[in-house]
Amino acid sequence: MHLQLRSIAKRFGAILAVDGVDLDVDGGEVLALLGENGAGKSTLMKLLYGVHRPDAGQVTIDGRATRIDSPRDAMASGIGMVFQQFSVIPALTVRENLALAHASTPWFTGRGARRATAGLAPLAAIAPDVPMDARVSSLSVGQMQLVELAKALQQDPRLLILDEPTAVLGDDEVRRLWSLIRGFATRGLAVVLITHKLADVAACADRVAVMRRGRVVASGAARDFDATRLLRTMVGERDLAAPSTAPLPADAPTRVWIRGLSARGPGSRIDGVDLRIARGEVLGIAGVSGHGQDVLADACAGVLSPDAGEVIVDGETLFAPRQRAPRAGRVAYIPEQPIRNAVAPDLPLALNLHLDRLHTLPAIPDRRRMEADARALLTRFDVRPADPTMAAGRLSGGNLQKLVAARELCGAPALVVASHPTMGLDLAASAFLYHQLFALAQAGSAVLWISEDLDDLLHHAHRIAVLHRGRIAGVVPADQRHRQTIGAWMTGHADAEAA
Ligand SMILES: Nc1ncnc2c1ncn2[C@@H]1O[C@H](COP(=O)(O)OP(=O)(O)OP(=O)(O)O)[C@@H](O)[C@H]1O
Ligand SMILES: [Mg+2]
Numbered sequence: 001m002h003l004q005l006r007s008i009a010k011r012f013g014a015i016l017a018v019d020g021v022d023l024d025v026d027g028g029e030v031l032a033l034l035g036e037n038g039a040g041k042s043t044l045m046k047l048l049y050g051v052h053r054p055d056a057g058q059v060t061i062d063g064r065a066t067r068i069d070s071p072r073d074a075m076a077s078g079i080g081m082v083f084q085q086f087s088v089i090p091a092l093t094v095r096e097n098l099a100l101a102h103a104s105t106p107w108f109t110g111r112g113a114r115r116a117t118a119g120l121a122p123l124a125a126i127a128p129d130v131p132m133d134a135r136v137s138s139l140s141v142g143q144m145q146l147v148e149l150a151k152a153l154q155q156d157p158r159l160l161i162l163d164e165p166t167a168v169l170g171d172d173e174v175r176r177l178w179s180l181i182r183g184f185a186t187r188g189l190a191v192v193l194i195t196h197k198l199a200d201v202a203a204c205a206d207r208v209a210v211m212r213r214g215r216v217v218a219s220g221a222a223r224d225f226d227a228t229r230l231l232r233t234m235v236g237e238r239d240l241a242a243p244s245t246a247p248l249p250a251d252a253p254t255r256v257w258i259r260g261l262s263a264r265g266p267g268s269r270i271d272g273v274d275l276r277i278a279r280g281e282v283l284g285i286a287g288v289s290g291h292g293q294d295v296l297a298d299a300c301a302g303v304l305s306p307d308a309g310e311v312i313v314d315g316e317t318l319f320a321p322r323q324r325a326p327r328a329g330r331v332a333y334i335p336e337q338p339i340r341n342a343v344a345p346d347l348p349l350a351l352n353l354h355l356d357r358l359h360t361l362p363a364i365p366d367r368r369r370m371e372a373d374a375r376a377l378l379t380r381f382d383v384r385p386a387d388p389t390m391a392a393g394r395l396s397g398g399n400l401q402k403l404v405a406a407r408e409l410c411g412a413p414a415l416v417v418a419s420h421p422t423m424g425l426d427l428a429a430s431a432f433l434y435h436q437l438f439a440l441a442q443a444g445s446a447v448l449w450i451s452e453d454l455d456d457l458l459h460h461a462h463r464i465a466v467l468h469r470g471r472i473a474g475v476v477p478a479d480q481r482h483r484q485t486i487g488a489w490m491t492g493h494a495d496a497e498a499a
Contacts, residue, residue, distance in 0.1 A: 001027040001062060001078060001158040001190050008057030010047055015385065017043040019214030025159060030181055030191040032201045032222065034234055035211035036426040037398030038384045041194045042084055045161045049081040050074040080157030082148045084164050084397045085339050090137035094147055097136055098123065101151040123150035126180055138267030140290030141168045141336055159190040164397065166200055167423045170288050170452040178203045196426050198227050210234055235428050243435045245282050246442050248462045252278035255446040256415045258300060261309035265295040271470040277446035282438065284461030284478060285450040287490055292470035293419065293450050294336055300448055301333035301417045313414045328357040332408040334418040342404045345393030350374035352392045353407045381406035382432065397424045409436045416440055419450045434460065454486065468492050
Protein backbone atom coordinates (compact mmCIF):
# COMPACT_ATOMS: atom_id res chain seq x y z
CA MET A 1 0.00 0.00 0.00
CA HIS A 2 1.10 3.54 -0.67
CA LEU A 3 -0.86 6.17 1.20
CA GLN A 4 -0.62 9.89 0.67
CA LEU A 5 -2.19 12.59 2.77
CA ARG A 6 -2.11 16.06 1.28
CA SER A 7 -3.09 19.35 2.94
CA ILE A 8 -5.38 17.65 5.44
CA ALA A 9 -7.13 20.04 7.83
CA LYS A 10 -9.69 19.74 10.60
CA ARG A 11 -11.16 22.36 12.87
CA PHE A 12 -13.21 21.85 16.03
CA GLY A 13 -14.84 25.17 16.82
CA ALA A 14 -12.04 27.58 17.60
CA ILE A 15 -9.39 24.85 17.59
CA LEU A 16 -7.51 24.03 14.44
CA ALA A 17 -6.66 20.44 15.43
CA VAL A 18 -5.02 19.48 12.13
CA ASP A 19 -3.55 22.27 10.07
CA GLY A 20 -2.57 21.30 6.54
CA VAL A 21 -0.76 18.00 7.01
CA ASP A 22 1.15 16.13 4.28
CA LEU A 23 2.17 12.60 5.16
CA ASP A 24 3.19 9.45 3.28
CA VAL A 25 3.01 5.89 4.51
CA ASP A 26 4.25 2.85 2.62
CA GLY A 27 3.66 -0.86 2.93
CA GLY A 28 6.50 -2.60 4.74
CA GLU A 29 7.32 0.29 7.04
CA VAL A 30 6.53 1.46 10.54
CA LEU A 31 5.94 5.19 10.90
CA ALA A 32 6.15 6.53 14.45
CA LEU A 33 3.92 9.57 14.92
CA LEU A 34 5.03 11.71 17.85
CA GLY A 35 4.29 15.06 19.41
CA GLU A 36 3.10 16.78 22.54
CA ASN A 37 -0.34 16.24 24.10
CA GLY A 38 -3.00 17.88 21.96
CA ALA A 39 -0.72 18.15 18.91
CA GLY A 40 -3.35 16.49 16.69
CA LYS A 41 -2.01 12.93 16.33
CA SER A 42 -5.21 11.10 17.22
CA THR A 43 -7.34 13.51 15.20
CA LEU A 44 -5.18 13.08 12.09
CA MET A 45 -5.50 9.31 12.31
CA LYS A 46 -9.25 9.49 13.02
CA LEU A 47 -9.59 11.50 9.82
CA LEU A 48 -7.86 8.70 7.97
CA TYR A 49 -10.07 6.10 9.64
CA GLY A 50 -13.29 7.97 8.84
CA VAL A 51 -14.25 8.85 12.43
CA HIS A 52 -14.04 12.53 11.51
CA ARG A 53 -14.18 14.06 8.06
CA PRO A 54 -11.48 16.49 7.01
CA ASP A 55 -12.48 20.07 6.23
CA ALA A 56 -9.90 20.09 3.45
CA GLY A 57 -7.26 17.92 1.81
CA GLN A 58 -6.90 14.70 -0.17
CA VAL A 59 -6.26 11.08 0.68
CA THR A 60 -4.69 8.94 -2.04
CA ILE A 61 -4.28 5.18 -1.76
CA ASP A 62 -2.10 3.45 -4.36
CA GLY A 63 -2.40 6.48 -6.61
CA ARG A 64 -6.20 6.68 -6.45
CA ALA A 65 -8.02 9.54 -4.74
CA THR A 66 -10.05 7.94 -1.96
CA ARG A 67 -12.92 9.27 0.12
CA ILE A 68 -13.23 7.87 3.59
CA ASP A 69 -16.48 8.88 5.21
CA SER A 70 -16.78 6.21 7.87
CA PRO A 71 -14.77 3.47 9.57
CA ARG A 72 -16.57 1.06 7.25
CA ASP A 73 -15.08 2.88 4.26
CA ALA A 74 -11.69 2.79 5.96
CA MET A 75 -11.88 -0.97 6.52
CA ALA A 76 -12.97 -1.47 2.93
CA SER A 77 -9.81 0.39 1.91
CA GLY A 78 -7.73 -1.89 4.12
CA ILE A 79 -7.23 0.46 7.06
CA GLY A 80 -7.54 -0.75 10.65
CA MET A 81 -7.19 1.26 13.84
CA VAL A 82 -6.73 0.63 17.54
CA PHE A 83 -7.92 3.67 19.48
CA GLN A 84 -6.29 5.42 22.41
CA GLN A 85 -9.49 5.01 24.44
CA PHE A 86 -10.71 1.45 24.49
CA SER A 87 -13.72 0.54 22.38
CA VAL A 88 -14.31 -2.98 23.70
CA ILE A 89 -17.57 -3.54 25.58
CA PRO A 90 -16.78 -4.61 29.17
CA ALA A 91 -20.04 -6.53 29.77
CA LEU A 92 -19.52 -8.81 26.76
CA THR A 93 -17.06 -11.66 26.50
CA VAL A 94 -13.85 -11.47 24.51
CA ARG A 95 -15.37 -13.71 21.86
CA GLU A 96 -18.51 -11.60 21.64
CA ASN A 97 -16.45 -8.45 21.26
CA LEU A 98 -14.50 -10.02 18.44
CA ALA A 99 -17.67 -11.23 16.73
CA LEU A 100 -19.20 -7.79 17.12
CA ALA A 101 -16.28 -6.25 15.30
CA HIS A 102 -17.03 -8.47 12.34
CA ALA A 103 -19.26 -6.28 10.24
CA SER A 104 -20.89 -9.29 8.61
CA THR A 105 -21.88 -11.12 11.78
CA PRO A 106 -25.61 -11.08 12.40
CA TRP A 107 -25.47 -12.87 15.79
CA PHE A 108 -22.66 -11.74 17.96
CA THR A 109 -23.50 -13.09 21.39
CA GLY A 110 -23.56 -16.59 22.85
CA ARG A 111 -23.46 -19.49 20.42
CA GLY A 112 -23.56 -17.15 17.41
CA ALA A 113 -20.35 -15.58 18.61
CA ARG A 114 -18.71 -18.97 18.96
CA ARG A 115 -19.61 -19.86 15.40
CA ALA A 116 -18.58 -16.46 14.06
CA THR A 117 -15.20 -16.49 15.73
CA ALA A 118 -14.43 -20.16 15.22
CA GLY A 119 -12.09 -19.47 12.34
CA LEU A 120 -10.43 -16.39 13.72
CA ALA A 121 -6.82 -16.71 14.68
CA PRO A 122 -5.40 -13.26 15.51
CA LEU A 123 -6.04 -13.23 19.24
CA ALA A 124 -4.71 -16.73 19.72
CA ALA A 125 -1.63 -15.69 17.79
CA ILE A 126 -0.89 -12.51 19.72
CA ALA A 127 -2.20 -13.43 23.17
CA PRO A 128 -2.72 -17.14 23.68
CA ASP A 129 -3.41 -16.66 27.39
CA VAL A 130 -6.41 -14.32 27.03
CA PRO A 131 -9.51 -16.39 27.87
CA MET A 132 -11.99 -16.15 24.97
CA ASP A 133 -15.08 -16.66 27.10
CA ALA A 134 -14.24 -14.28 29.93
CA ARG A 135 -16.01 -10.96 30.18
CA VAL A 136 -13.80 -8.12 29.04
CA SER A 137 -14.40 -6.35 32.37
CA SER A 138 -12.42 -9.11 34.08
CA LEU A 139 -9.31 -8.61 31.94
CA SER A 140 -6.29 -6.55 32.85
CA VAL A 141 -5.77 -3.34 30.93
CA GLY A 142 -2.91 -4.95 29.02
CA GLN A 143 -5.13 -7.84 27.96
CA MET A 144 -7.88 -5.43 26.87
CA GLN A 145 -5.34 -3.71 24.71
CA LEU A 146 -4.52 -7.02 23.03
CA VAL A 147 -8.22 -7.71 22.40
CA GLU A 148 -8.47 -4.29 20.76
CA LEU A 149 -5.55 -5.21 18.58
CA ALA A 150 -7.06 -8.59 17.67
CA LYS A 151 -10.29 -6.80 16.74
CA ALA A 152 -8.43 -4.62 14.28
CA LEU A 153 -6.41 -7.54 12.89
CA GLN A 154 -9.52 -9.57 12.09
CA GLN A 155 -10.20 -7.19 9.24
CA ASP A 156 -6.87 -8.12 7.70
CA PRO A 157 -5.80 -4.50 7.24
CA ARG A 158 -3.02 -3.38 4.91
CA LEU A 159 -2.48 -0.31 7.05
CA LEU A 160 -2.70 -0.63 10.81
CA ILE A 161 -2.95 2.46 13.01
CA LEU A 162 -2.04 2.02 16.68
CA ASP A 163 -2.76 4.97 18.98
CA GLU A 164 -0.42 4.73 21.99
CA PRO A 165 -0.70 0.96 22.33
CA THR A 166 2.28 0.66 24.67
CA ALA A 167 1.04 3.20 27.24
CA VAL A 168 -0.63 0.56 29.42
CA LEU A 169 1.56 -2.47 28.79
CA GLY A 170 4.20 -4.03 31.01
CA ASP A 171 7.76 -4.75 29.86
CA ASP A 172 7.13 -8.23 28.47
CA GLU A 173 3.90 -7.20 26.75
CA VAL A 174 5.64 -4.22 25.18
CA ARG A 175 8.42 -6.41 23.83
CA ARG A 176 5.88 -8.83 22.41
CA LEU A 177 4.02 -5.98 20.75
CA TRP A 178 7.24 -4.60 19.25
CA SER A 179 8.03 -7.90 17.60
CA LEU A 180 4.46 -8.17 16.34
CA ILE A 181 4.72 -4.71 14.80
CA ARG A 182 8.05 -5.55 13.17
CA GLY A 183 6.44 -8.75 11.92
CA PHE A 184 3.61 -6.81 10.27
CA ALA A 185 6.09 -4.60 8.47
CA THR A 186 8.12 -7.59 7.31
CA ARG A 187 4.93 -9.04 5.82
CA GLY A 188 4.42 -5.84 3.86
CA LEU A 189 1.86 -4.11 6.06
CA ALA A 190 2.10 -0.42 6.79
CA VAL A 191 1.95 0.57 10.46
CA VAL A 192 1.42 3.99 12.01
CA LEU A 193 2.43 3.91 15.64
CA ILE A 194 1.45 6.89 17.80
CA THR A 195 3.62 7.04 20.89
CA HIS A 196 5.33 9.24 23.47
CA LYS A 197 7.99 6.65 24.21
CA LEU A 198 11.41 6.97 22.66
CA ALA A 199 12.01 3.27 23.31
CA ASP A 200 9.14 2.46 20.91
CA VAL A 201 10.83 4.51 18.22
CA ALA A 202 14.19 2.86 18.77
CA ALA A 203 12.65 -0.62 18.81
CA CYS A 204 10.43 -0.52 15.77
CA ALA A 205 10.22 2.66 13.73
CA ASP A 206 11.54 3.03 10.18
CA ARG A 207 10.43 6.62 9.90
CA VAL A 208 9.27 9.29 12.31
CA ALA A 209 6.97 12.28 11.98
CA VAL A 210 6.63 14.85 14.75
CA MET A 211 3.52 17.00 15.11
CA ARG A 212 3.12 20.26 16.93
CA ARG A 213 -0.02 22.40 17.02
CA GLY A 214 -1.70 20.53 14.20
CA ARG A 215 1.26 20.49 11.85
CA VAL A 216 3.99 18.03 10.97
CA VAL A 217 7.09 19.93 12.02
CA ALA A 218 9.71 17.29 11.27
CA SER A 219 9.90 13.92 9.56
CA GLY A 220 12.49 11.55 8.21
CA ALA A 221 14.23 8.23 8.61
CA ALA A 222 14.19 7.02 12.21
CA ARG A 223 17.96 6.42 12.13
CA ASP A 224 18.48 10.16 11.54
CA PHE A 225 16.61 11.00 14.74
CA ASP A 226 18.57 10.03 17.81
CA ALA A 227 16.98 10.56 21.23
CA THR A 228 18.43 14.04 21.64
CA ARG A 229 17.17 15.26 18.29
CA LEU A 230 13.75 13.72 18.85
CA LEU A 231 13.47 15.36 22.24
CA ARG A 232 14.49 18.71 20.88
CA THR A 233 12.01 18.46 18.02
CA MET A 234 9.20 17.43 20.32
CA VAL A 235 9.59 19.79 23.23
CA GLY A 236 12.07 22.45 22.12
CA GLU A 237 14.54 23.60 24.72
CA ARG A 238 12.34 23.09 27.79
CA ASP A 239 13.96 21.39 30.72
CA LEU A 240 12.75 17.82 31.09
CA ALA A 241 14.80 16.74 34.06
CA ALA A 242 12.34 14.76 36.12
CA PRO A 243 12.61 15.83 39.73
CA SER A 244 13.58 13.20 42.21
CA THR A 245 12.07 12.36 45.53
CA ALA A 246 13.70 13.78 48.62
CA PRO A 247 15.41 11.21 50.86
CA LEU A 248 13.12 9.90 53.54
CA PRO A 249 14.20 10.46 57.15
CA ALA A 250 14.69 7.17 58.96
CA ASP A 251 12.26 8.17 61.69
CA ALA A 252 9.42 9.29 59.41
CA PRO A 253 6.19 8.27 61.17
CA THR A 254 3.60 6.00 59.54
CA ARG A 255 0.87 8.03 57.92
CA VAL A 256 -1.12 5.31 56.17
CA TRP A 257 -1.56 1.71 57.21
CA ILE A 258 -3.14 -0.65 54.75
CA ARG A 259 -3.95 -3.36 57.22
CA GLY A 260 -4.71 -6.93 56.14
CA LEU A 261 -6.72 -5.68 53.19
CA SER A 262 -8.66 -8.25 51.13
CA ALA A 263 -10.99 -7.27 48.30
CA ARG A 264 -12.40 -8.62 45.06
CA GLY A 265 -12.79 -6.91 41.69
CA PRO A 266 -14.28 -8.27 38.48
CA GLY A 267 -11.10 -9.94 37.32
CA SER A 268 -8.67 -10.09 40.19
CA ARG A 269 -8.41 -9.80 43.95
CA ILE A 270 -6.09 -8.88 46.77
CA ASP A 271 -5.54 -11.04 49.75
CA GLY A 272 -4.31 -9.79 53.11
CA VAL A 273 -2.24 -6.91 51.80
CA ASP A 274 -0.37 -5.24 54.63
CA LEU A 275 1.65 -2.11 53.92
CA ARG A 276 2.64 0.94 55.88
CA ILE A 277 3.46 4.18 54.12
CA ALA A 278 5.37 6.83 56.02
CA ARG A 279 4.73 10.54 55.99
CA GLY A 280 6.48 11.80 52.85
CA GLU A 281 7.07 8.36 51.43
CA VAL A 282 6.55 7.27 47.84
CA LEU A 283 5.80 3.55 47.88
CA GLY A 284 5.86 1.97 44.44
CA ILE A 285 3.74 -1.06 43.58
CA ALA A 286 5.34 -3.19 40.90
CA GLY A 287 3.91 -6.27 39.28
CA VAL A 288 2.57 -7.68 36.05
CA SER A 289 -0.81 -6.13 35.34
CA GLY A 290 -3.76 -8.27 36.33
CA HIS A 291 -2.33 -9.32 39.68
CA GLY A 292 -4.67 -7.16 41.71
CA GLN A 293 -3.26 -3.66 41.14
CA ASP A 294 -6.62 -2.17 40.18
CA VAL A 295 -8.35 -3.79 43.15
CA LEU A 296 -5.67 -2.55 45.55
CA ALA A 297 -5.99 0.98 44.18
CA ASP A 298 -9.79 0.98 44.30
CA ALA A 299 -9.84 -0.44 47.82
CA CYS A 300 -7.27 2.05 49.12
CA ALA A 301 -9.23 4.93 47.61
CA GLY A 302 -12.50 3.71 49.07
CA VAL A 303 -14.07 3.05 45.68
CA LEU A 304 -14.31 -0.67 46.36
CA SER A 305 -15.45 -2.01 49.69
CA PRO A 306 -13.00 -4.55 51.17
CA ASP A 307 -14.01 -8.00 52.38
CA ALA A 308 -11.59 -7.75 55.27
CA GLY A 309 -9.00 -5.40 56.67
CA GLU A 310 -8.92 -1.64 56.74
CA VAL A 311 -7.24 1.48 55.44
CA ILE A 312 -6.06 3.59 58.34
CA VAL A 313 -5.09 7.19 57.70
CA ASP A 314 -3.61 9.32 60.47
CA GLY A 315 -4.72 6.72 62.98
CA GLU A 316 -8.34 6.72 61.83
CA THR A 317 -10.02 3.88 59.91
CA LEU A 318 -11.33 5.39 56.69
CA PHE A 319 -12.31 2.28 54.77
CA ALA A 320 -13.26 -1.13 56.10
CA PRO A 321 -16.04 -3.66 55.36
CA ARG A 322 -19.32 -1.71 55.55
CA GLN A 323 -17.50 1.47 56.44
CA ARG A 324 -16.60 4.22 54.07
CA ALA A 325 -15.63 7.73 55.03
CA PRO A 326 -15.79 10.44 52.36
CA ARG A 327 -12.42 10.58 50.66
CA ALA A 328 -12.63 14.15 49.36
CA GLY A 329 -9.72 16.20 50.62
CA ARG A 330 -8.01 13.27 52.35
CA VAL A 331 -7.41 10.65 49.70
CA ALA A 332 -6.51 11.66 46.15
CA TYR A 333 -7.05 9.07 43.45
CA ILE A 334 -5.78 8.87 39.89
CA PRO A 335 -7.26 5.58 38.63
CA GLU A 336 -6.60 3.50 35.52
CA GLN A 337 -8.47 4.55 32.39
CA PRO A 338 -9.51 8.02 33.57
CA ILE A 339 -12.02 8.46 30.73
CA ARG A 340 -13.99 5.55 32.16
CA ASN A 341 -13.28 5.91 35.83
CA ALA A 342 -12.56 9.50 36.71
CA VAL A 343 -14.30 11.99 34.45
CA ALA A 344 -17.78 12.76 33.19
CA PRO A 345 -17.03 13.25 29.47
CA ASP A 346 -20.17 15.30 28.78
CA LEU A 347 -19.73 17.71 31.68
CA PRO A 348 -17.63 20.86 31.37
CA LEU A 349 -14.10 20.91 32.73
CA ALA A 350 -15.12 23.21 35.60
CA LEU A 351 -17.58 20.65 36.97
CA ASN A 352 -15.16 17.79 36.36
CA LEU A 353 -12.76 19.58 38.69
CA HIS A 354 -15.38 19.23 41.46
CA LEU A 355 -16.52 15.72 40.64
CA ASP A 356 -15.52 14.26 44.00
CA ARG A 357 -17.20 17.05 45.95
CA LEU A 358 -20.22 18.12 43.93
CA HIS A 359 -22.25 17.95 47.14
CA THR A 360 -20.13 20.73 48.63
CA LEU A 361 -21.10 23.16 45.87
CA PRO A 362 -23.79 25.68 46.77
CA ALA A 363 -27.19 25.03 45.14
CA ILE A 364 -26.60 27.95 42.83
CA PRO A 365 -22.83 28.15 42.37
CA ASP A 366 -21.25 31.45 41.50
CA ARG A 367 -20.53 30.48 37.97
CA ARG A 368 -18.13 33.24 37.10
CA ARG A 369 -16.02 32.60 40.15
CA MET A 370 -16.09 28.84 39.62
CA GLU A 371 -14.92 29.24 36.05
CA ALA A 372 -12.18 31.66 37.01
CA ASP A 373 -10.90 29.23 39.66
CA ALA A 374 -11.12 26.37 37.18
CA ARG A 375 -9.22 28.31 34.54
CA ALA A 376 -6.43 29.04 37.02
CA LEU A 377 -6.14 25.39 38.02
CA LEU A 378 -6.29 24.16 34.42
CA THR A 379 -3.58 26.60 33.48
CA ARG A 380 -1.42 25.52 36.39
CA PHE A 381 -1.61 21.91 35.27
CA ASP A 382 -1.24 22.92 31.61
CA VAL A 383 -4.54 21.37 30.51
CA ARG A 384 -5.02 22.53 26.92
CA PRO A 385 -7.28 24.18 26.09
CA ALA A 386 -7.81 25.65 29.58
CA ASP A 387 -11.45 26.30 28.80
CA PRO A 388 -13.69 25.60 31.83
CA THR A 389 -16.84 25.42 29.70
CA MET A 390 -15.58 22.74 27.30
CA ALA A 391 -16.85 19.18 27.69
CA ALA A 392 -14.12 16.92 29.11
CA GLY A 393 -14.65 14.32 26.37
CA ARG A 394 -13.25 16.76 23.83
CA LEU A 395 -9.82 16.86 25.42
CA SER A 396 -6.98 14.88 23.90
CA GLY A 397 -6.00 11.72 25.79
CA GLY A 398 -3.06 13.29 27.59
CA ASN A 399 -4.95 16.44 28.49
CA LEU A 400 -7.70 14.34 30.00
CA GLN A 401 -5.11 12.68 32.20
CA LYS A 402 -3.85 16.14 33.21
CA LEU A 403 -7.40 17.16 34.10
CA VAL A 404 -7.72 14.30 36.58
CA ALA A 405 -4.29 15.12 38.03
CA ALA A 406 -5.34 18.75 38.45
CA ARG A 407 -8.44 17.78 40.41
CA GLU A 408 -6.77 15.19 42.58
CA LEU A 409 -3.38 16.74 43.27
CA CYS A 410 -4.40 20.33 43.92
CA GLY A 411 -5.05 19.95 47.65
CA ALA A 412 -3.08 18.46 50.53
CA PRO A 413 -4.29 14.85 50.73
CA ALA A 414 -3.02 12.49 53.42
CA LEU A 415 -2.89 9.62 50.92
CA VAL A 416 -2.35 9.76 47.17
CA VAL A 417 -3.22 6.65 45.19
CA ALA A 418 -1.88 6.99 41.66
CA SER A 419 -2.30 4.27 39.03
CA HIS A 420 -0.09 4.85 36.02
CA PRO A 421 -0.36 8.63 36.54
CA THR A 422 1.82 9.52 33.55
CA MET A 423 -0.04 7.27 31.13
CA GLY A 424 -0.51 9.09 27.84
CA LEU A 425 1.44 12.15 28.96
CA ASP A 426 4.12 13.65 26.77
CA LEU A 427 7.61 14.01 28.21
CA ALA A 428 7.19 17.53 29.51
CA ALA A 429 3.83 16.72 31.07
CA SER A 430 5.27 13.56 32.69
CA ALA A 431 8.06 15.57 34.26
CA PHE A 432 5.53 18.07 35.58
CA LEU A 433 3.29 15.33 36.97
CA TYR A 434 6.20 13.76 38.84
CA HIS A 435 7.08 17.15 40.17
CA GLN A 436 3.56 17.58 41.60
CA LEU A 437 3.47 14.07 43.01
CA PHE A 438 6.82 14.33 44.75
CA ALA A 439 6.07 17.84 46.00
CA LEU A 440 3.00 16.43 47.74
CA ALA A 441 5.15 13.74 49.33
CA GLN A 442 7.63 16.33 50.48
CA ALA A 443 4.77 18.26 52.03
CA GLY A 444 3.80 15.16 54.02
CA SER A 445 1.45 13.04 51.91
CA ALA A 446 1.87 9.27 51.75
CA VAL A 447 1.97 8.18 48.10
CA LEU A 448 0.97 4.77 46.77
CA TRP A 449 2.17 4.67 43.18
CA ILE A 450 1.23 1.81 40.90
CA SER A 451 3.29 1.46 37.75
CA GLU A 452 4.21 -1.04 35.07
CA ASP A 453 7.48 0.76 34.53
CA LEU A 454 10.03 -0.75 36.87
CA ASP A 455 12.73 1.70 35.81
CA ASP A 456 10.55 4.61 36.79
CA LEU A 457 9.79 3.04 40.15
CA LEU A 458 13.44 2.24 40.82
CA HIS A 459 14.38 5.75 39.91
CA HIS A 460 11.78 7.70 41.87
CA ALA A 461 10.14 5.66 44.62
CA HIS A 462 11.52 5.18 48.14
CA ARG A 463 10.49 1.55 48.43
CA ILE A 464 8.95 -0.96 46.05
CA ALA A 465 6.38 -3.59 46.96
CA VAL A 466 5.65 -6.35 44.48
CA LEU A 467 2.10 -7.55 44.00
CA HIS A 468 1.79 -11.11 42.75
CA ARG A 469 -1.51 -12.97 42.59
CA GLY A 470 -3.06 -10.46 44.92
CA ARG A 471 -0.44 -10.81 47.65
CA ILE A 472 2.59 -8.77 48.53
CA ALA A 473 5.49 -10.96 47.45
CA GLY A 474 8.02 -8.66 49.11
CA VAL A 475 9.09 -5.09 49.82
CA VAL A 476 12.56 -3.63 49.18
CA PRO A 477 14.19 -0.20 49.01
CA ALA A 478 14.03 1.19 45.46
CA ASP A 479 17.56 0.38 44.48
CA GLN A 480 18.96 -1.07 41.24
CA ARG A 481 20.61 -3.80 43.29
CA HIS A 482 17.20 -5.28 44.02
CA ARG A 483 16.12 -5.40 40.39
CA GLN A 484 16.58 -9.15 40.05
CA THR A 485 14.77 -9.90 43.27
CA ILE A 486 11.87 -7.72 42.17
CA GLY A 487 11.79 -9.43 38.78
CA ALA A 488 11.69 -12.84 40.45
CA TRP A 489 8.86 -11.76 42.75
CA MET A 490 6.91 -10.36 39.81
CA THR A 491 6.95 -13.67 38.01
CA GLY A 492 6.27 -15.69 41.13
CA HIS A 493 9.71 -17.26 41.16
CA ALA A 494 10.57 -16.57 44.74
CA ASP A 495 7.35 -18.37 45.71
CA ALA A 496 8.30 -21.37 43.63
CA GLU A 497 11.72 -21.54 45.24
CA ALA A 498 10.34 -21.19 48.72
CA ALA A 499 7.72 -23.90 48.12
N1 LIG B 1 -14.22 15.76 19.27
C1 LIG B 1 -13.54 16.87 19.53
N2 LIG B 1 -14.17 18.04 19.76
C2 LIG B 1 -13.47 19.17 20.03
N3 LIG B 1 -12.13 19.25 20.07
C3 LIG B 1 -11.45 18.12 19.84
C4 LIG B 1 -12.10 16.87 19.57
N4 LIG B 1 -11.16 15.92 19.39
C5 LIG B 1 -9.96 16.54 19.54
N5 LIG B 1 -10.14 17.86 19.81
C6 LIG B 1 -9.06 18.85 20.03
O1 LIG B 1 -8.13 18.73 18.98
C7 LIG B 1 -6.79 18.92 19.45
C8 LIG B 1 -5.95 17.73 19.06
O2 LIG B 1 -6.37 16.60 19.83
P1 LIG B 1 -5.79 15.13 19.59
O3 LIG B 1 -6.64 14.21 20.39
O4 LIG B 1 -5.67 14.87 18.15
O5 LIG B 1 -4.32 15.28 20.23
P2 LIG B 1 -3.18 14.17 20.39
O6 LIG B 1 -1.99 14.64 19.62
O7 LIG B 1 -3.70 12.84 20.08
O8 LIG B 1 -2.83 14.33 21.95
P3 LIG B 1 -2.55 13.21 23.11
O9 LIG B 1 -1.08 12.92 23.06
O10 LIG B 1 -2.89 13.95 24.37
O11 LIG B 1 -3.43 12.05 22.87
C9 LIG B 1 -6.92 19.12 20.95
O12 LIG B 1 -6.88 20.51 21.21
C10 LIG B 1 -8.29 18.57 21.29
O13 LIG B 1 -8.85 19.21 22.42
MG1 LIG C 1 -4.16 11.17 21.23
